[in-house]
Amino acid sequence: MSLEKSDMPQYNYSDLIGAGPEMQHVFYMLSQVSITQSTVLIMGETGTGKELIARAIHNASPRRNKLMVKVNCATLPPNLIESELFGHERGSFTGALERRIGKFELANHSTLFLDEIGELPPDLQVKLLRAIQEKEIERIGGKHTIKTDVRIIAATNRNLQKEVAESRFRSDLFYRLNVFPIVLPPLRERKEDIPLLAAHFIDRFARTAGKKNVRLSSMVMKQLNAYNWPGNVRELEHVLERSILLMQGNIIREIHLSSPLSKAENKSKADEDYSRTLAEVEREYILGVLDKCRGKVFGPGGAAEILGLHVSTLNHRIRKLGIHKEHKYFIKVPQH
Template identity: 50%
Template sequence: MTKFDEAIFAPPVGKLLDDVVSTLMHSLTRQNDKASILHAFVPLPPPFSPIQLIELHFPESSFYYRCFDDGTDEIVEEPYLRDVSDSSRHATLLGNTLMAELRFIRTDKGTFTRQDTSLFNWLVRIMTPALESMLTQSSQQESLQSVSKERDHHRVLVDITNSVLSHLNLEELIDDVAREINHFFGITFVSMVLRDTRRTDKFCAWSTDFSQEEQPERLQFILQEQSIMLMQTLRDKHACLLHLEDDPVLWEHDPLLLDLKNNHVGNAFFLPLTFGSHTPGVLLLAHPSRSLFSEENCELLQHIADRVAIAVDNADAWRSMTDLKESLKQENFQLSEQLFASQGAGNIIYQSQAMDDLLSQINIVAQSDSTVLICGETGTGKEVIARAIHQLSLRRDKPLVKINCAAIPASLLESELFGHDKGAFTGAINTHRGRFEIADGGTLFLDEIGDLPLELQPKLLRVLQEREIERLGGNKTIPVNVRMIAATNRDLWQMVEDRQFRSDLFYRLNVFPLEIPPLRERPEDIPLLAKHFTQKMAKRMNRNIDVIPTEALRQLMTWDWPGNVRELENVIERAVLLTRGNSLNLHLNTRQTRLLPPLGSDAPVSGPMSQMLNPATPENDEEERQRIIQVLRETNGIVAGPRGAATRLGMKRTTLLSRMQRLGITAREVL
């Protein structure tokens, strides 16, 4: 410390020097910033305080201290209005390293004496190291605060980035973004507004309100009016902070801002969600307090929005990939249906007049787009007829889509028929196209239409009349061009009378009814069908079966066939399984589940079934003798084996030999 020149002071003043030094040093150590350093001069005794104003000037800022006559004082950052001469002012540099200046000013128009100047210089020399130390500590503290704040910002960014980038589902991502922003910043209103992928001129908003102490209120809606700030943010790709008091007119005309105003929120921050050159939407943050949107918070929120934009782009890519996968799956389904439908009318095997008449009607109706109602007992081949109609129609190059109304639960049938939008119900994570959309341009075959629930019948009627659908959970009308073919084994007219089926839907379906005759009414078709199924099953099971015994065909033709063609196919499949040679070994079951004896068995058959299976039983021994001789000649005298006479006659080898001996049939008569 520079030695103080006591010679220029009067003796009473010199005696106070020790007290002055002690008081000043104690006061300096109590100050904690550049402005408060001026308070160190307040406790000096009156002989050392002939001044009323003290100014402390730094290159970047200045502070002004004023002492009033009543003993009060204040420090401000704006200069006082004053008119003082140079003789009433004293300025001293605090040091080259500080680049600061301390000024002492008298407002009583008095001048500073030599003693005052010496005192000021002495005080400055005492004050300079204290101020340097204070500024050094302050700079270090600011650096620590800056590092700590930067570390906190990085931690927030890392936490939010890890949280949002882990989501591929858009709804889950939006919920997590809202929760994280509210957690770290306390912002009560978080909204994400994204362009609707299905309608690019519309925007969908997901809004979360954390202002309530209970569960946050979540809302999803389509913007019906255009938002000025939304479009401006998307166009400029710059964040925009708005306050209600700055432009109340804008808040009245913008639907997003008006909604916030109605909820008593007057501060909104629009952040563009930009990733690369793509900006699908904005992040809208709002809070009643203006202080939450400080410059530092806004900068950090912009970094967060950049991360959220990446997550939104990832979620959009995942959704597109999922939709493409679903589309490919549906296209594969369509191709399979078309491939199966390519069998066409050639798959109908018949030679009866009843089926010929039916095919004539099919040829007539196939060329039109009229709705067809196929009726017939179970197993008569209604689906085959539907495929024939489609293959003969002008829609043959488009898909034939089939759905069995009885095989799908009523709760899922509406979604299968008309499709559903994403989020329509729990578990609807993707948009699903219904069978009507898949069949667009082609044919939709509704099997078992009599089992369609009553609550879905009006919606089906609307599709038939208006040719348009609405997906479940959606509000968009989708036009469809579909030819309808329905089938049932039930009496729909009786169901209408019993109020189990809507009469208006029945009349709309019954434009061109087709009745498929049961198999028992066209027995001449059975041999052809039996041969077709035998070859089909034998090829599939890698068997070689090229003979169907005459007796087997006779039994098939006289059977009642309650299950029609489907039952015949199942019987042939069972026979192929049981056959060990190249001649079909047939087994039949009655509807009472009584097993009939296989061909060649000696077990007697009695009752009505005996009369049905053996209508040509010989009335006497002579007729039986002639029949056995005829069969033996046809088999070249072979008795046993799959091609032998015993098999043809439905007897065991020993039984046939016994009857030949009893009837006196010799080899000469046979050959």
């Protein structure tokens, strides 16, 4: 009997971009774990797509017909997290005017996405561990336990192993969550995905902005490649959104990065763009040293001493490179 296509699990990863080996590995992991009930721990820097992956797992799982429920452990004040997770009975504490159903109960037969799990206070780490292990919860002020069937996906941008080593995160909870870890690499380590991601976001924002055939200039593409993307995919998304709004015509010739290209990044850009002659490199280097010693060529702390050259040799080079003509310090070089 052959399997019809419609019998096969349907994965919808159309929103997930990644052609390089790192993301292909992530997609493979995703396809393996989605159909199971296993707990998944997604780790990665800010903006690497942790929430997107969590949603993709839920959407490809047998639980996809129910909404995934999300709790952000970082944005709630610690005293409210317990009620948020487990709910409370009316009158269980001052201000508990009504019974409240917690997110664990809401996620029954569905997926509970515990975002920023690394921020969970220690007392709640114990309670969460118990809820996951026993598969039951207790509302605050409640008299009985409630059975739950919840699939857990947790995410963090912290190094949880380190948090455990430094006793900020319980090791038993870590091992309970770390059943199926997925690590999302930072964008600077998968630069081969930048053109695809850029095309994906350009397509989206150009359509919203009503612009057609939007393209990137090759200089801008080089800048995108040279940048180190501390904010990862989210930063790339925002940069392109801004650039599309500000662009004239249909070619993006300018981008506005939040942090400037570092010297090294700029240098690699310069190296790619035009190969400088040795004389240019030497000239720039000598100018830099002269700048440091405020134009002083000879004597202690002078450029010749710093460069380890005889004064006459340095003078010769300075003359040859035409430095005295433009340099802001007036450099006296005997003319022959």
